[in-house]
Amino acid sequence: EILERLGCTVDRGDDAHVVGVPWWRTADLVREIDLIEEVGRVHGLDRIPAVLPRLEARASLSAHQKVVRRLVRYACDQGLSEAITYRFVPEADADRLHLPADDERRRVVRIGNALSDEMAVMRRSLIPGLLRAVERNQAHQRRDGALFEVGRTYVPAAGGLADEPEEITAVLFGAPGARGWRQAPGDVDVWSASGLGIALAASVGVHAEAVAGVKEPWLHPVRQARLTAGGIVVGVAGEVHPAVLKAFDVKGPVVAVTLRVPALVQVGPDEPRRYVDLISVPVxxxxxxxxxxxxxxxxxxxxxxxxxxxxxxxxxxxxxxxxxxxxxxxxxxxxxxxxxxxxxxxxxxxxxxxxxxxxxxxxxxxxxxxxxx
The missing domain is CATH 3.30.70.380 (Ferrodoxin-fold anticodon-binding domain)
Known part of the structure; x- marks a missing residue:
């Protein structure tokens, strides 16, 4: 009716109407939306109920976020306690870790107007913070434990912001595990660390292997291993060097494992798991x-x-x-x-x-x- 009152001809149909516009409106009534606007203008825009369009926005996690969440979930499932340590650390941590003078990890991001020397630089490793957490636990008579942390480290970059690679690091100290009257759990060793590292990598679908050859100065000279997958080094594991433990006032044994999250993402998961019949054919x-x-x-x-x-x-x-x-x-x-x-x-x-x-x-x-x- 509105269109007819505006001089248009309307040929009514069951599913659609064919509208003819008068000659004096051929310049501005050329599209379907023009006719809709005319109806709204005459009927009254304030009389048309407002309905917001329904939009389905599904935010998906990135591959990096999925890997981090799976690592955290697995570590918690294995009984490790998650720790959160300061990202501001003392520059002397490099000396406590026995890093050589030419070690690249001595390059740090310095804090302008730092509150104290204990918070002078951004961390390059999660190990010092976790060792300080172990020291506090031992000071409160906690002989055994297992801690882990997922966090960013900060690497100076030329002409811009620092790179922030993410790591997951776990430390085991004493003899974590249930103590019974029949048998006490054994102290942690290099196999505890490498086994945990391999299991963490497997939790995100990465098949890692522990091989000799790494020479991390903060680890025991002969009780350490490099974790590799697909020809890429994804982490290190081993017993923390006794001199490093002494520098952090920590009593041994303490073992640690560090995995680089970007390396795990780069390697990517193995092929999807498929059912394999294990019993119908002889081995x-x-x-x-x-x-x-x-x-x-x-x-x-x-x-x-x-x-x-x-x-x-x-x-x-x-x-x-x-x-x-x-x-x-x-x-x-x-x-x-x-x-x-x-x-x-x-x-x-x-x-x-x-x-x-x-x-x-x-x-x-x-x-x-x-x-x-």
Missing amino acids: STRDLAVLVPETVTAAHLLEVAREAGGHLLQRAEVFDHYAGDQVPDGQVSLAVRLTIAEPGRTLTDEEIDGVTERAVAALRDQVGAELRS
């Missing part, structure tokens, strides 16, 4: 005793065996170590167990022997291993 094992130079690490030996064994080699592990009268000087005897199988079918003896022979040949050629009889 074959082969035990090998090999002589290798004492400089060869077990991790390197197993890596060579896995690469040579191929997809049929499900697992390779060292289960014994011997260095005695029957072993030549400069060598050690390692017992290696190969687990050989393929889901869905039973392997033939020829296939099993082929995997074993390839592994033995690779160990002989690449690490100088000699098969013991």
Whole structure:
């Protein structure tokens, strides 16, 4: 009716109307919205109920945020207590960690007009703050415990704001765990730290391995490991150096593990987990005793065996170590167990022997291993 009163012709239909505009309105009534505006103007805009449009805004977490949340959830599930420490730290922490004079981590972001020398720079590591937390716990007669923190560290950047890589660091001290009248838990050691680091990485779908070769000055010289995944170093683990513990007035044993969140995100999760039938087909094992130079690490030996064994080699592990009268000087005897199988079918003896022979040949050629009889 309104359009007709405005001089328009309206051909009414069941689902739509066809509107013809008069010749004197052809300049401003050219679109559907123009007709709607005319109806609203005449009917009265104040008489039209206001209805806000419904918008569905779904905020999704970034890959970085997902990794951090999973790490925190897993650490809490394992009984660790989350700590929050100061981001402002004393510059002397670098000396307490026994960092060399040319260590890159001595480059820090300084605080202008700092409140005190104890809050003079931005932290480069979460370790000092957690060690101070351990010292306070021990001062209150807490002999055992497990703490972790997820937080940013601050790296000076040229011509701009500092880089802020995020880390998760955990410290275990004493003998954390339930104490019973029959058996007390053992003190933490390097295996506690590396095992926790591997488990934390696995909680975000990253398969990490602990290998020797790292030389972190704040860790024990021979009780430390580098955590790698996909050829990338994702963290370190080990026993905290006794001199570092003394500098922070902490009683040992204390072990620590640090994982770099950006590295975990870069590696990304392994392939989605798929169901694997473990019981319908037999699994074959082969035990090998090999002589290798004492400089060869077990991790390197197993890596060579896995690469040579191929997809049929499900697992390779060292289960014994011997260095005695029957072993030549400069060598050690390692017992290696190969687990050989393929889901869905039973392997033939020829296939099993082929995997074993390839592994033995690779160990002989690449690490100088000699098969013991």
